[in-house]
Amino acid sequence: MAPLLAVCAGYFMVILDVTVINVAVPVVGRELSASLTGIQWITDGYTLVFAGLLLTGGALGDRLGNRRIFCTGVVVFTLASAACGLAPASGALIAARLVEGLGAALIVPGSLALLQQAYPAPAERSRAFGLWGSMAGIAASAGPLLGGLLVTTVGWRWVFFINLPVGCVCLLLTLRHVSASARRTDRPVDWPAQCALIATAALLTTVLNEAGRRGWTDPLILTGARRRGTKAGPPAEGRRAAAYGLRRYAVVCTQDRPVARRAMSSRRPGSPPLYRQIPHPKGSTMSTLIVTAFVTLDGVMQAPGGPNEDVDAGFAHGGWQVPYVDDDFMGLMTGVFEHTADHLLLGRKTYDIFATYWPRVTDPDNSIAVKLNSMPKYVASRTRNSLEWNNSQLLEGDAAEAVARLKQELGGTLMTQGSGDLIRTLQQHDLVDEYRLLINPVILGTGKRLFAEGAAPTAWRLTESRTTGAGVQYCVYQRAGKPEYGTFELDEQD
DSSP states (O other): HHHHHHHHHHHHHHHHHHHHHHHGGGHHHTTTTOOOHHHHHHHHHHHHHHHHHHHHHHHHHHOHHHHHHHHHHHHHHHHHHHHHHHHHHHHHHHHHHHHHHHHHHHHHHHHHHHHHOOOSSHHHHHHHHHHHHHHHHHHHHHHHHHHHHHHTTOOOHHHHHHHHHHHHEEEEEEHHHHHOOOOOOTSOOOHHHHHHHHHHHHHHHHHHHHHHHHTTSSSHHHHHHHHSSSSSSSHHHHHHHHHHHHHHHHHHHEEEEEEHHHOOOOOOOOOOOOOOOOOOOTTTTOEEEEEEEEEEOHHHHHHHHSSSSSGGGGGOOOTTTTGGHHHHHHHHHHHHHHTTTEEEEHHHHHHHHHHGGGGOOOOTHHHHHHHHHHHHHHOOOOOOOOOSSEEEEEEOOHHHHHHHHHOOOOHEEEEESOOHHHHHHHHHHHHHOOEEEEESSSSOSOHHHHHHHTTTOOOEEEEEEEEEOOOEEEEEEEEOOOOOOOOOOOOOOO
């Protein structure tokens, strides 16, 4: 409950400050002798910086850690609120409101990611997201009521001072009850896109605010309006980058999985995405079951990671995957685990391998470890009675029936890695919805294969394909119904 209270308190402050100032504006303008344009900047300056830097706040959270950026935002917002309450003149109040907007832009993007991290179970996460979303409506409605009460009783400055105790409680709860977030320092911030977006928002707001004082025929207003347009705006690449960033943030805000979507932040505008949002039929909550597998050219998937991983039937080629692991390969796997899987489905052997290694990896910068150690894990085993790895659950009864029930109940994506025996059971019962195969340029001639006798006949279509520097082919296949058949006919020759 404490992480939820911390995040919601920060979000409540941010939204409250959008509307609470409206009822205080007449008194502020009178006491500080502010002009109409000054009052507009007091009201709109906060929203301008908040909106303009929102994408930047999200990008910094990805790279420096969401908890760190969230806490920084709370500190900046709280100190700026104090400065607003102590402002001796309209200029100082405007400057403090701009800094307040900076704090808000750092708070909001990381708040959803912190909830995702703190509540990995689907039911708890859904409730947390629902309460977080309701904070916007509550804060926006409470703003005018609370603002009117404060202005008429203790004065307009308390419209800002009220944030101080809330900010302190929010910071304390976050530091004590929210664990540190993973950092991805390998992803550069797309500064041209960020600057293009900020400049466009700032120029448009300036034109609208200053037009009332200067008039729409003023040369500065006309120049700003023209530069706001497409012919004299930011460079074409910057405009495309800014538009790409806006589309990316729209995906973040409208889906349940804020982690999935930020993976595309390092992609250049115009290039195809590495990881797609898995489509579901309208109104459906059924999970998409994804099989991720390392295979050779002849389909062997046994023991890719080491000589002793799986020696069944005297298999002597263990570790065949290792020579092909490069930066491209690790980038693909990081994306698959971070941004594709909501739940992990494992067989007993693969679970034992994972549970021996990953819980000992506690580096917050290791994003794969952070995801694997926190995400829900479901294990098919006839021999285990208990599971020690965090957030692991044993499937009871027949594996195929248990997985079919999971697909109906969970929603999101259910991904399996390794687990050859389990995968063949899933294939026989036609439960696989998507394959993500990393096909290595090697032939072994022996070993357990991904596809064996008994798999349900199914047609598949290739939706993505990439090749790493070491020659590993990354292919994504989605279901395309049942196989179709035909006959080749040769033209008769005279």
